[in-house]
Amino acid sequence: MVLDHPGESAMRILALCATALWGMLALAASAQPLTVVTEEYPPYNHLDENRQVVGLSTEVVKEVLRRAKLPYRINLYPWARAYHLAQNQPNVLIYSIGRNSQREAMFQWVDVIAPYNVFLYRLKSRPEVQVQRIDELTRFRVGAVRDDVRAQYLEKIGIPADLVVDDSANAKKLASGRIDMFPIDEIAMAALYRREGMDPNSVEKALALPDLSSGLYMAFSLQTAPDIVERCRTALRDMRRDGTLEKIKAAYLH
Template sequence: MQIFIAFLLAIVFFSLQAKAKDPKLIWFTEDYPPFNYHVNGNVEGIAINALKTIYRDLNWDFDPKEVMLLPWPRAYHMTLANHNACIFSMTYTEERAKLFQFVGPAMDNHVAIIGHKETDYQLSDLTSLGALKVGVVKNDIGHQLLRQAGVSKESLVFLASGFELVQMLKLKRIDLIAYGDVIARYQFKRAGIDPSHFRIVLPLRSSYLGFACNQGVRKRLIEKMNKALKTIKRREPEIFDPEYFYSKVE
């Protein structure tokens, strides 16, 4: 009997140990296809698949309820305000690395000024914008890069999402958008707009997307997630490829 009780206590102990090692993080994200987006009440995409794989490899329990899809400005603010919060997918910059702890690189991201092919805009740099209006999502990497370059607020049109950016660009209510190239192309497709009618007018930044956590998250957790991510990228590089992802879901 004593042996049986000891066995039960051991099971309880190891169960508690297993639960104790779960990170209990809150994850914020936005509509940013193909990396993260909303489908039938769930968050889908390349980044969420990568995150689930990180959790699986670390033997952590993944709870979909701990992932909240919000407009980017609110998700960004909520991550900065909560010590156990993380956000994805975030483009890495040196400025953001001072505010967040990054898990990455996960996926490549090329940010650019994008416009209609039929227009003759020729921008040598951002000082050439003149009276042109550029659509941005507040605190998105496109907005931050323009702000850092000294582009005036009067030149910017703030919209809630990338989906709205491409719609407004098609309707010519804005002249240009500052956004990730891959994401813009998929937003065009979602909006029923032919991406081939648009072009990169001016490249802004080539970087990578990753997962970014509040500075209050334990550094040991960040180290574990980074180590797991590196292993997964070597083992399953295809799951980070947008073309491979869409070939599986279309």
């Protein structure tokens, strides 16, 4: 009979204890309500007339969390605040968030939950605002939302941006001539203008931004237990497989 060395036995016991502790922590974390943060960005996430957070992405996220059996509270904040919370607090889920190389290691990514096709928009009444290439933007005033993936993209390629708290401010600044263009998803543009009582036909696409058009995601803070993230990944995969995800999208986009 071969007996374990005392040191080996101690190491085995420590490993078992660590595994058990991690499981207990993951279980405890899943019993606590997740802090879910988002911004006002219709039709993906926004407040309705009853002050409830609704929208395409919101419906997807709620169904993911229901299937994953995770309690949660949704909070709608200015984007910069939501973004900061998701970088610095445990058990935070953020959506609808764009994904880029700068953000890759900052979050635990679940997957794409909604389409995202970004264009620069200008006023139809200003035909002199013409761009054929992205580097020509240096001649114009371009608006962007602080800490948004679109602002980060403009900064990366060397285009100065006039930063604001949300796209409502961008739309108003465009209408008043204080900026020449701003980037926004084409579906969100129409919803935003209708909500603000503005005419979506007053603007038009000036330039496509394919580098930004990779979809909107849900993602967790790094301090969130991996088990929680994996449960959500599994739930979203199941929704894609059984057609639920496509049904939700169709209800909003068709």
